[in-house]
Amino acid sequence: MKKLELTPLAGIPLIQAGDDLAKITFDALKHENIPLLDGDILVFAQKIISKAEGRLVYLPEVQPSDQAIQIAAEVEKDARFIELVLRESRQVIRKRPGTIIVEHRHGFICANAGIDHSNVRGPYGDPDLWVLLLPENPDRSAQQIRSEIEKRAGVKVGVLIIDSHGRAWRLGTVGVAIGLAGLPGLVDLRGQTDMFGYQLRITQVAAADELAAAASLVMGQADERTPIVHVRGFPYPLREGSFAELPRPIELDLFR
Numbered sequence: 001m002k003k004l005e006l007t008p009l010a011g012i013p014l015i016q017a018g019d020d021l022a023k024i025t026f027d028a029l030k031h032e033n034i035p036l037l038d039g040d041i042l043v044f045a046q047k048i049i050s051k052a053e054g055r056l057v058y059l060p061e062v063q064p065s066d067q068a069i070q071i072a073a074e075v076e077k078d079a080r081f082i083e084l085v086l087r088e089s090r091q092v093i094r095k096r097p098g099t100i101i102v103e104h105r106h107g108f109i110c111a112n113a114g115i116d117h118s119n120v121r122g123p124y125g126d127p128d129l130w131v132l133l134l135p136e137n138p139d140r141s142a143q144q145i146r147s148e149i150e151k152r153a154g155v156k157v158g159v160l161i162i163d164s165h166g167r168a169w170r171l172g173t174v175g176v177a178i179g180l181a182g183l184p185g186l187v188d189l190r191g192q193t194d195m196f197g198y199q200l201r202i203t204q205v206a207a208a209d210e211l212a213a214a215a216s217l218v219m220g221q222a223d224e225r226t227p228i229v230h231v232r233g234f235p236y237p238l239r240e241g242s243f244a245e246l247p248r249p250i251e252l253d254l255f256r
Contacts (some may be wrong), residue, residue: 006043007032008218008226015047015227017054021147025228025249026251036229041158041183041234044148045227046134047119049141050163056122056131057084075100081115081131088113088133093256106138106178107247110165114178135161138179139242146181149241158183158238162212170253175216177208177246183209183238185245206246207236 009028015021025042029035039250045210050056064072064079066084072079075099089102093109102113122130135141146159161179166172177185187205194200196215215229252256 002233002235004214004235005081005231006214006218007034007230007232009228009230010226012048012225012227015051017052017056020148021048021145022152025149026152028164028228029230032230036149036153036155036157037232038155039157039232039234040155041160041211041231042227042237043160043162043211043231044142044145046114046138046161046163046178047116047132047217048227049138050132053135053141055135056120056135057131058122058125059129059131059164069097071100081112082131084115084131087115087229088115090170104134106134106243108165108176108178108243110163114163118148134163135179138183138246140179142179143231148161153197156182156228158234159213160208160215161218166215170220172237174210175209175214175219177206177212177226177243179243180241182240183211184233184236185243187236188245203238206247207234208241208243 011028011031016171019196026071059070062080062083064083068083069079072082073221075095085100086107090105091103094101099111100113101107101255104113115134120130120132121127130170142159146157159181160177162175163178164173165176188205189200189203189205192200218229220225
């Protein structure tokens with residue numbers, strides 16, 4: 001087994017719409033004296049991707065639909081917020097006061113369609129009424145950043161975009177992959193043998209999610225200001241991958 005090293009990059013500025021995340025990443029790597037090597041991975045918190053892509057929304061500018069108003073009354077949330085949740089979702093899975101669980105249009109199940117209030121500030125108005133949507137297309141965002149970084153560095157790297165999600169049957173959030181480029185989402189170990197010669201029959205590893213959880217630990221969740229993590233020693237070969245590898249097909253989903 002190789003050593004897995006995760007280094008949070010310090011000195012990342014507050015991200016604004018239109019910022020060049022590849023350049024910001026290179027500046028931070030230089031500050032940490034980390035040269036990029038083939039096989040390295042860069043993990044980005046979803047929030048800075050969304051901010052760079054201008055995904056901030058001011059709630060007073062949202063007109064809620066009748067459906068949003070009805071659901072808002074059920075879950076005791078702002079109808080304008082619920083309108084955004086519905087726009088970002090394929091369907092509502094569960095709801096009760098204080099909680100709405102949806103299938104996001106990107107394909108994963110999450111609370112509030114991933115829309116966030118924390119560490120968000122808009123350019124005008126009441127700062128408490130700004131929210132941040134997830135990236136429009138996280139895989140595309142990861143691929144664009146990867147292309148720019150590889151042009152600058154002349155090496156092959158992977159890029160992972162992560163968010164914090166809750167889980168069925170367990171309390172607390174954990175970092176998960178929502179977009180990726182240049183690394184596997186799922187690693188299929190079926191057909192390989194274990195230490196006693198038993199042939200694995202069902203083992204598939206959500207490698208991107210495992211790395212997302214590790215990176216989330218070193219990023220932090222509050223005021224750490226380390227939304228980019230450099231990774232070296234990922235134990236699986238890099239390859240072209242996408243988020244589509246990870247969601248469980250609905251016919252196999254026993255939790256809905």
